[in-house]
Amino acid sequence: MITRRDFVTTGLAVGGATLVGLQRASAQDAPPIVRPKSNESPPQGDSSFTGVVTPNGASLPHVMRDGVKEFHIVAEACVREFAPGMEVKCWGYNGQTPGPTIECNEGDHVRLFVTNHLPEHTTIHWHGIFLPSGMDGVGGLNQPHIRPGETYVYEFTLRQHGTFMYHPHADEMVQMAVGMMGLFIVHPKHPRKNQIQRDFAIMLHNWQVNPGTYRPDPSIMVEFNMWTFNSRVFPGTDHLVVRTVDRVRIRFGNLSMWNHPIHVHGHAWKIVATDGGEIQEAGQWPETTVLVPVGSTRDVEFIADAPGDWALHCHMSHHTMNAMGHAIPNTLGVDQRGVAEKIRSLLPGYMAMGESGMAEHQDHAMQMAGPKNTLPMMTGKGQFGNIEMGGMFTVLKVRDGITSYEDPGWYAFPAGSVARRVG
Amino acid sequence: MNPRLVLAVACLVSLAGCAPMTKDRGFGCVRNVVAARAGLDVHWNQGTPAEAQVAERIRRVLSRSLAADDVVQVALLNNRRMQASYARLGIAQADLVEAGLLENPVFHVRPRWPDSPPTATNIELGVEWDFLQALMIPARKQLAGTRYEGVRLGVTHEVLTFVGQVREAYYTLVAAEQLANVMRVVAEAAEASYELAERMSEAGNVPELDLQNQRALYEEAKLEYARARLESLDARERLNALMGLWGDQTAWSVPAQLPEMPAIEASIVHLESAAIANRLDLMEAGREVEALSAALGITRNWRFLLFARIGIDSERDTSGQWLTGPELQVELPLFNQRQADIARLEAELQASEDRLTALAIEIRSEVRALRTRLLLTRQVVERYQAVIVPTYQRIVQLSQEQYNFMLIGIFHVLEARKEEMRTYRDYVNQVRDYWITRARLERAIGARLTENAGSADINIPAATDSDQGPASQQIPLKPEGSDP
Numbered sequence: 001m002i003t004r005r006d007f008v009t010t011g012l013a014v015g016g017a018t019l020v021g022l023q024r025a026s027a028q029d030a031p032p033i034v035r036p037k038s039n040e041s042p043p044q045g046d047s048s049f050t051g052v053v054t055p056n057g058a059s060l061p062h063v064m065r066d067g068v069k070e071f072h073i074v075a076e077a078c079v080r081e082f083a084p085g086m087e088v089k090c091w092g093y094n095g096q097t098p099g100p101t102i103e104c105n106e107g108d109h110v111r112l113f114v115t116n117h118l119p120e121h122t123t124i125h126w127h128g129i130f131l132p133s134g135m136d137g138v139g140g141l142n143q144p145h146i147r148p149g150e151t152y153v154y155e156f157t158l159r160q161h162g163t164f165m166y167h168p169h170a171d172e173m174v175q176m177a178v179g180m181m182g183l184f185i186v187h188p189k190h191p192r193k194n195q196i197q198r199d200f201a202i203m204l205h206n207w208q209v210n211p212g213t214y215r216p217d218p219s220i221m222v223e224f225n226m227w228t229f230n231s232r233v234f235p236g237t238d239h240l241v242v243r244t245v246d247r248v249r250i251r252f253g254n255l256s257m258w259n260h261p262i263h264v265h266g267h268a269w270k271i272v273a274t275d276g277g278e279i280q281e282a283g284q285w286p287e288t289t290v291l292v293p294v295g296s297t298r299d300v301e302f303i304a305d306a307p308g309d310w311a312l313h314c315h316m317s318h319h320t321m322n323a324m325g326h327a328i329p330n331t332l333g334v335d336q337r338g339v340a341e342k343i344r345s346l347l348p349g350y351m352a353m354g355e356s357g358m359a360e361h362q363d364h365a366m367q368m369a370g371p372k373n374t375l376p377m378m379t380g381k382g383q384f385g386n387i388e389m390g391g392m393f394t395v396l397k398v399r400d401g402i403t404s405y406e407d408p409g410w411y412a413f414p415a416g417s418v419a420r421r422v423g
Numbered sequence: 424m425n426p427r428l429v430l431a432v433a434c435l436v437s438l439a440g441c442a443p444m445t446k447d448r449g450f451g452c453v454r455n456v457v458a459a460r461a462g463l464d465v466h467w468n469q470g471t472p473a474e475a476q477v478a479e480r481i482r483r484v485l486s487r488s489l490a491a492d493d494v495v496q497v498a499l500l501n502n503r504r505m506q507a508s509y510a511r512l513g514i515a516q517a518d519l520v521e522a523g524l525l526e527n528p529v530f531h532v533r534p535r536w537p538d539s540p541p542t543a544t545n546i547e548l549g550v551e552w553d554f555l556q557a558l559m560i561p562a563r564k565q566l567a568g569t570r571y572e573g574v575r576l577g578v579t580h581e582v583l584t585f586v587g588q589v590r591e592a593y594y595t596l597v598a599a600e601q602l603a604n605v606m607r608v609v610a611e612a613a614e615a616s617y618e619l620a621e622r623m624s625e626a627g628n629v630p631e632l633d634l635q636n637q638r639a640l641y642e643e644a645k646l647e648y649a650r651a652r653l654e655s656l657d658a659r660e661r662l663n664a665l666m667g668l669w670g671d672q673t674a675w676s677v678p679a680q681l682p683e684m685p686a687i688e689a690s691i692v693h694l695e696s697a698a699i700a701n702r703l704d705l706m707e708a709g710r711e712v713e714a715l716s717a718a719l720g721i722t723r724n725w726r727f728l729l730f731a732r733i734g735i736d737s738e739r740d741t742s743g744q745w746l747t748g749p750e751l752q753v754e755l756p757l758f759n760q761r762q763a764d765i766a767r768l769e770a771e772l773q774a775s776e777d778r779l780t781a782l783a784i785e786i787r788s789e790v791r792a793l794r795t796r797l798l799l800t801r802q803v804v805e806r807y808q809a810v811i812v813p814t815y816q817r818i819v820q821l822s823q824e825q826y827n828f829m830l831i832g833i834f835h836v837l838e839a840r841k842e843e844m845r846t847y848r849d850y851v852n853q854v855r856d857y858w859i860t861r862a863r864l865e866r867a868i869g870a871r872l873t874e875n876a877g878s879a880d881i882n883i884p885a886a887t888d889s890d891q892g893p894a895s896q897q898i899p900l901k902p903e904g905s906d907p
């Protein structure tokens with residue numbers, strides 16, 4: 001465990017080397033730009049740690065130069081599919097939002113080249129990481145802004161481990177609203193007491209993509225309509241596949257404007273760390289829902305000891321739906337017989353909705369045309385029927401004896417183990 | 424060249440050819456011109472066997488969905504005010520005949536009894552005749568002929584003006600019925616909204632405020648619909664009156680929609696000169712100038728000799744002797760040399776010339792204004808067709824898509840549907856204005872617009888003497904279905 005005091009001392013000790021590195025680096029020295037495709041790069045673990053899986057995302061490859069781990073981050077526009085049927089014009093890093101996960105080891109000396117391909121200036125702030133003040137990335141405060149076309153280099157030594165984030169600290173309102181953020185994972189120098197088999201990294205975010213549009217509206221402060229895990233909504237979210245009795249870690253980062261109570265079914269987890277550091281075992285307690293506050297990370301751990309398909313989702317129910325109007329008239333319990341026919345004669349195809357709730361909506365929405373580039377508000381099909389979800393929802397798939405973490409499909413329930421109709 | 428046109432032109436140019444006291448009082452000329460200008464028949468109800476045919480024809484036309492020409496045709500055949508104006512032809516023709524008649528000689532006898540012998544009765548006999556009137560007959564006949572021609576032009580102009588009025592009334596009616604249907608849809612949408620709000624209110628889902636707001640919108644839409652219905656009924660009655668229909672005959676119908684604009688606009692070049700050449704009221708005003716000019720000429724020529732009689736007088740005096748001799752009376756123009764009459768006629772002539780010029784200027788202006796209006800209205804209608812109406816339709820479609828995904832409520836969609844129909848109402852109004860403007864322009868140029876309207880109806884060929892032909896025939900009834 002590194003104390004703040006230790007850190008400051010060691011930081012000062014290597015300060016000279018950092019400055020020397022900075023002076024040497026030039027844009028020509030930057031590693032080639034890589035835009036890792038989702039699910040293409042395997043977890044970058046080595047003997048000492050298990051690499052992180054970024055569902056629907058990837059980690060950013062690095063190059064070693066003179067003992068320095070070099071990354072090349074490009075701030076640029078990209079198109080992100082939130083789920084099949086909806087593509088969003090975003091800004092992100094290296095062709096994706098969230099930007100690729102940066103994975104390092106505690107003690108690494110890192111050099112991060114940042115090239116700005118946006119139409120306006122930007123910076124990168126390394127959220128939670130202890131570093132020299134001039135590397136903290138607040139435009140105007142810690143450094144000049146990185147103007148379009150410019151490449152800056154950040155360089156520091158990682159003195160801590162844990163789950164951190166990176167995001168612009170320049171025109172944040174716009175740049176974060178359109179997707180600029182990523183996770184920065186630092187693995188511990190010393191092997192953990194409990195080896196982790198599956199290590200997931202999920203960035204939580206909110207968006208306002210007005211139905212029928214393609215670009216997030218950055219002027220929205222509160223009324224968002226899309227809630228994402230790694231900039232994907234259910235049913236576009238990758239499922240989390242684990243083997244029975246795997247020790248699973250899930251790292252949640254939240255750069256949205258809401259707190260998210262993320263809930264797991266069939267298991268209980270403990271918060272083992274925040275972006276401020278590890279929580280000692282004595283201070284951990286089991287729970288099934290972790291509240292991930294705005295501007296924080298939470299690492300939870302649990303043993304996946306219950307085979308099956310388990311929902312894992314934000315517990316704010318409107319965060320597990322896709323776009324829905326908030327000012328629509330309440331039709332619950334309203335008998336529309338007779339009136340519906342009249343309306344249909346004026347509006348062919350009219351369907352009365354909501355009299356007995358919205359459960360029928362998923363079936364309706366599949367038959368009816370909706371606005372372009374807009375997902376139905378409740379969607380997804382499971383082996384027993386409509387899942388009626390959206391947004392921050394995925395499935396934790398716990399399987400006995402699997403040899404690959406490829407998606408195994410729906411759970412084969414043992415006979416007699418599924419709730420059944422008796423009346 | 425339209426043979427009817429030739430006839431019509433012949434009528435216009437050689438009015439003298441229409442001999443006085445024809446049985447039809449010169450109505451054949453009116454009919455030929457109307458046929459050429461409006462493509463329609465007129466009939467003067469004079470108690471001939473043709474009447475039954477006309478009545479049958481009207482009955483048949485009324486049994487089908489009426490096109491504009493059908494309505495105009497029925498009105499021309501059946502409107503009693505038009506019939507009354509045809510009678511002006513008879514009056515004018517009587518004047519013309521009168522102008523050609525010699526004045527009757529005057530006979531006088533004057534017995535006288537002496538009061539002292541010899542007591543034989545004195546008798547004076549005489550015949551006098553105003554020979555000056557006879558000398559003036561050709562001039563007066565010419566003057567009366569000009570006036571008669573003026574009346575015929577006036578009557579024909581009245582017919583064509585009437586045709587324009589009937590067309591306007593027709594398009595007003597078709598539009599009004601179409602608009603009433605549009606407003607019915609708006610009222611239905613408002614009704615559906617209100618009923619839905621009622622159901623929601625019953626279910627405890629909306630406050631009374633929302634319900635009353637929906638009710639207010641519904642009542643407003645119902646009133647709009649009622650007003651639209653009233654307008655269509657008014658328009659219908661106006662057309663009943665114009666077509667001269669009553670009783671069972673009023674059960675006719677028109678198409679549910681206004682006709683489409685012709686794909687290609689009629690040629691509108693040279694319309695001003697066409698109007699100047701065509702307008703019968705202008706010709707009528709020209710005849711008035713001619714007539715006054717002729718009257719002035721007569722007065723001037725005869726200013727010193729306005730009263731001249733010859734006669735023969737025979738008197739038996741009391742001795743039984745007959746004294747016989749000619750008589751001549753001549754007015755001596757010592758004081759009154761018709762200066763006042765001449766001055767009056769000169770002033771009247773000047774006034775008629777000014778009126779003629781003014782009318783020509785007004786016609787040109789009217790034609791220009793209507794031509795511009797026609798073109799602009801066409802553009803507006805095309806804009807409605809190509810963009811505005813489809814835009815509102817698309818808004819309804821997109822609203823419905825949003826409703827389908829529960830992004831907006833159904834009230835929103837119904838409101839969009841109402842807006843779509845209100846836009847459609849504006850569109851119908853524009854199409855109606857197009858047709859009315861077209862009818863007015865046709866009236867203003869005194870001919871129908873055709874693809875080459877600028878010239879076809881204008882050129883007046885040499886006169887022919889075929890005028891009597893069609894006028895003396897049976898009324899030509901167009902076969903069913905031959906309407907243009």
Ligand SMILES: [Cu+2]
Binds near residue numbers: 227258259261314319
């Ligand atoms: Cu949430």
